[in-house]
Amino acid sequence: MAEAQAPEIKMPDPVEVSKAVTKIAEQSQRLVADFLQRQSAGGALALVENPSLGSAFLEMTRRLLANPGKLVEAQIDLWKVYVNLWTQGTSAVFFGQNANSAALSTRSDKRFKHDDWEQNALFDYIKQAYLLSAQWVQSTVAGIEGMDEKTKKKIEFYTRQFVDALSPTNFPITNPEVLRATIETGGENLLKGLSNLLDDLERGKGSLNIRMTDLEAFQPGVNIAATPGKVVFQNELMQLLQYAPSTETVFQKPLLIVPPWINKFYILDLREKNSFIKWWVDQGFTVFVISWVNPDVTLAEKNFENYLTEGTLAALDAIAKATGEQEVNAVGYCLGGTLLASTVGYLAARKDTRIASATYFTTMLDFDQPGELEVFIDEEQISMLEKRMERQGFLDGSEMAGTFSMLRANDLIWSFFINNYLLGKDPFPFDLLYWNSDSTRMPAKMHSFYLRNMYQKNLLREPGGITLADTPIDLRKAQTPAYFISAIEDHIAPWKSTYAGTRLFGGPVKFVLGGSGHIAGVINPPVGGKYCYWENAELPAGPDAWYAGARQSGGSWWPNWLEWVRAYAGEQVPARVVGAGELAPIEDAPGSYVKRKLIVA
Template sequence: MTTNDDVASENSPQMTANLEKIEALSERLIKAVSGKSSTNPALSGPDRELFSNALNSYWHEMMQNPAKMFEHQAAYWGKSVKHYVEAQQVLSKGKLEAPSDAFTTDKRFSNPLWNTHPYFNFVKQQYLINAEAIAQAVDDVEDLDSTEKQRLKYFSQQIIDMMAPTNFLGTNPDALEKAVQTEGQSLLDGLENLVADLEANNGELIVKLADEKAFQLGENIATTPGKVIYRNKMMELIQYSPTTETVHETPLIMFPPWINKFYILDLKKQNSMIKWITEQGYTLFVVSWINPDESYADVGLEGYIEEGYLAAIREVKEITGVKQVNCIGYCIAGTTLSLTLSLLKKRGDKSIKSATFFTALTDFSNQGEFTPFLQNDFIDGIEAEVNEKGMLRSFIMARTFSFLRSNDLVYTPAIKSYMMGEAPPAFDLLYWNGDGANLPGKMAVQYLRGLCQSNEFADGGFTLMGETLNLKDVDVPLCSIACETDHIAAWKTCYRGVQQMGSTSKTFIVTQSGHIAGIVNPPSKNKYGHYTNDDLKLDADAWLEQAEFTQGSWWPRWESWLKKRSGKQVPARLPGDSTHPELCDAPGTYVMINSKV
């Protein structure tokens, strides 16, 4: 009988070191997981009623039409048995080769071994047979309403994606090959990555998507020169330095979403929209929102409007000496810009000369891919969460967005980091994506209940700040940019909202690509084109069918539209004035506040 010391003495120095490292990592892993902060369980999945209703519907269908159910079951059994027999026949002939693969290409199975090795080919094909059977079973459920059916499809697909053989070491040839090639070092590195991610997020497993050490705000991203010239509890107001001798008289205020940080529009010099706008001769102000903590629990949408939008408009008018400003609102900030425009209409205030909306939803009658998360069980869970924590923590929103594209944003990064032992890439966009922000409790519930669930702004009126706000009150000249493959703010839904706005001067542009890449699309890249059509009375499908396609960025087209609404040329304005001293350099201090799990 040998002792552990005897075994260790027979191992190589590298093996001994690795064993010691595993022991240390295991201790850290246990400590990190034991420190996990609590999260309302309702936010981790649908209530049991959804699956109970689906099961009841399935059994009801089986009783009513047993032949159909048996047909589907027999087809599944037949495919599985046939698959097994074919594999056995090949092996019985002494051939270590896979049977012919009848399935289409899936990038998860790009390793040649999935097609050439009998074991991996068998695992892959059986997984795809199982996935097809689950999807068919969901399609066969007929007694659920459309919303429940959509949710059932979504959560069933999550199960299918989670059970992919690529997600497990023993059935992932890429991970196994690398483990052999590196003598197990890749697995140790992967365990180190796993433990580090858990420790960084208080026990919550959030896959790190980018190398955080590769970026420093103000040094290699968010570097456009400017100054913070105003600050309150909700935001810092940045005025960017001019790059032209003259500028348009009417200043431009950009309101980014407060779910993430503003520097998505100022990543690198090559793709910085902020830099590009200053180069076109505009006095540009950008709001950088606070990353709220629990002390902001009682801040609602009215707080963002009063101390964000209205405060920024007031200060910019004072600094520049003008009566009107142009505004941009991106995503949720575009939704809130619409609310602000309705409020100003009620008050007879004409401070906003024109409005630009980036991927902004204003009519929520079709909840799109967010339908699974906008039902009462999830929203009830969010209310319970914010009542306890005072805020909706950023990782909860990030997790929700990620699972809308789980293979790309959850499983593939996890495989590379935890099974392959790879370091996350130095990718600025992914760095920004991981730099989320919390939402104040009151604001989150107002938005989810009043706007997303009840659609009050477009249907009947949204009560806020003593007024009933309506979408039809948005009557300033406007330009709305939506993205063709946007899964967060579907372009057809953005279009429907614009159709209901009261303005007589509307421009609508659909750019190729998604929620971020479609907006951050500089002319120099000549990558994505865009669609335009002046007839906004058409339904969305007809609008796109009859639209004119232009290759290249939409930025110059929008700037041409903005130029007509920006007045004469005046001498370029330096940041601040005697009553607005420079508080600090851009990108400011609020953007540096990180979220904590």
């Protein structure tokens, strides 16, 4: 085994160390003073433990102890793999033999990409011991019998969080890359990391808000969200943006985009090379997009119904004034797709045909199998969340961001923990992560309605299950042609769950499955040539049967959608100048609503 080259040792600069320590001391003092002030003022939210989680793990312990024979068997299995690992490790060290890893391959595990995890016998042993222990813990928990399915899923999810947190990569003494950096910089990496940690605490006002990217590298309207256009309509909840045409002619029917209000719309308009909005404009669409406001306590009473009446319905009215066209093709992304489907159901009940076709990006309409998000939506957790929202008037954006990060903790939490705090590096400028960090709030009443009626009670799939603006919603009455695009690795809206939504409509439906996840599976421009997609002309009852008969094609699914929507887009007409209709421009795109931030960089 080749020996790794010893890193060069650097002696720390006393002056720089003194400056760093002084800055750290001053920041620490400010943070403690701020914390004490909030406590004395009663302004801090109490950290309430999740009682359902504690009772779930108590139930797990009881089930384990109820079958001591199985527990002993599991412990013997763990002892055997440790003996095997020790034997292989000593053979490699003392006899120079190549050891076959006792644990699963780590080639695809980004945590162990540093060469020392393979080439250094000590770190290889640490890695393998951790992976074997992690496998044992998770398999033991998964093998517990007698628990209800929801409790078991919750235990397995939080066990994975625990196992991920204990990875040797997350500790300076057991991470070879951090050890090398500490030696090479004379410990400056750890001082810089502590400074980064305090910066994040100060920016988050006492809560740790890990920077995922350079928060000063991007500015909406300058180097992201810069597709030319104007705000042509606005109300309390949203601004409606119309984009300037880039073709001499356009399709007769405009395109309305309904983004989710969990995040901001410009995920669809990052930079020109990956902007879905710019691509739509270049294909000859008159594109409108809703830019939701970042609500504060003044909008606490806004409900899901308001997002219908003041959102999609108001947008349809405004588009008719701006273009003279009554019909549009509509696209809804994630939660925006849930609202779009509700709008389609509302219009169907009123014999209103203003939506010619509806496209649903990674959208759940049947919430029977919501995936890992299910662990956050039992009665106790929703009740606690409602109490917090009642005090604030909204759900703070950091709470939702933290929930989504937990679904991919190694990528969205621990990788930045290591980079920023242990290696002392600044995060790399990345438009997607800048958008991900630009969190939004949600009105208390709206979010409570959404969690209870969609996730918890699953009423949208039931005929008349929910009523909006005095209108019972029955999706089966909707004849609007529908196109579903989902992503095979989506952790937020699992594709098999989104597929269930295809069974709810009365009109023609096409389902397409893209590669990658919730974001990359959608934002996959043709020029990149990345991933692939699957399609099937048939629509069998279950997703597995659909997938078995699906045909795979390489690259982006965007051209596939374009071919589908052309049938509903109408004839070519002269390109529309923004402001030529009844609506005068208010301000340049991307508008002022999208620029309202929760946390300043």
